[in-house]
Amino acid sequence: MTTKQREITTDEASKIELFVKASVDGGSVGNCPFSQRLFMILWLKGVHFTLTTVDMKRAPHVLKALAPGSQPPFLLYNDDVKRDTNKIEEFLEEKLAPPQFPKLCCRYKESNGAGEDIFRDFSRYVKNPNPAINEQREKKFLSTLVKLNMYLETPLPHELDQNPNATVSSRLYLDGDTLTLADCNLLPKLNIVKVVCKKYRDFSIPTELKGLTRYLDNAYEQEVFRRTCPMESEIFAAYESVAQYLK
Structure with a gap:
């Protein structure tokens, strides 16, 4: 499991960590449109977050304790684990809302x-x-x-x-x-x-x-x-x- 940090703007009120599928070599971002979808959303929101790539073949015990049986992507918001991609999207749109963060939902x-x-x-x-x-x-x-x-x-x-x-x-x-x-x-x-x-x-x-x-x-x-x-x-x-x- 490799951790990368994307510095955008600082939001000291919350700790956000996105766990995504790792590449074949276990280090970079792997092929997963759901992981990329959430990565893009957090980037567009302009929020401070940590991106963690997860090699499920060598997932550490701490990850199994955090989200047992889960496959990336999933989100850790403070101490709360979110696992469903659609629900994570809805949660982020609600939590990271204007005026501090941009609205990303469609008008049509x-x-x-x-x-x-x-x-x-x-x-x-x-x-x-x-x-x-x-x-x-x-x-x-x-x-x-x-x-x-x-x-x-x-x-x-x-x-x-x-x-x-x-x-x-x-x-x-x-x-x-x-x-x-x-x-x-x-x-x-x-x-x-x-x-x-x-x-x-x-x-x-x-x-x-x-x-x-x-x-x-x-x-x-x-x-x-x-x-x-x-x-x-x-x-x-x-x-x-x-x-x-x-x-």
Whole structure:
């Protein structure tokens, strides 16, 4: 178990420690979209916290006592252990609230569900060993990307308030021009999709999907996303036993 500390701003009233999946070497951050999601949330909140990478193969007894039977990610807030990712997100949004910390929830409920079916169809696509149904799986997966692209290209109400004649959105992210909880959930999954599809299917997200391409380009420019991503080798290691090369 390795501990790293991310210095952002100091919040002396609370002690926050995020436990995330460790890499294969046991030191750096491993491949886990749920861990990255919470890492991004804490970073965006601008709170002082400790990041602890956990190698579950060599987890110390103190960790077993802290969260017996749990898998990362989980959160230690003062002396209270939180284990469910969705509940941790809700807890952090409630506890780390304005005016001291930024609000990260979406203004539009539709943003929360954008891209929600991508990871499911991606998994079916890359885990399929049968060339005969590869085209079918790819089309289904591609349709989920197209659906997300349509959402990203459609102007949101506040954009239409500013420009009633707008036909294509120019926003940076799912819900507007700032990263939200919805982005923290979706972007780590899209990064895995991008890396794995290229390796196992020689498939890249089509540049014709301009909204999705713009979204990812904007995300990778942000340190909070780029620096919380696992190394590509970690993603490959996570998928080498389940993703299938087609022969």
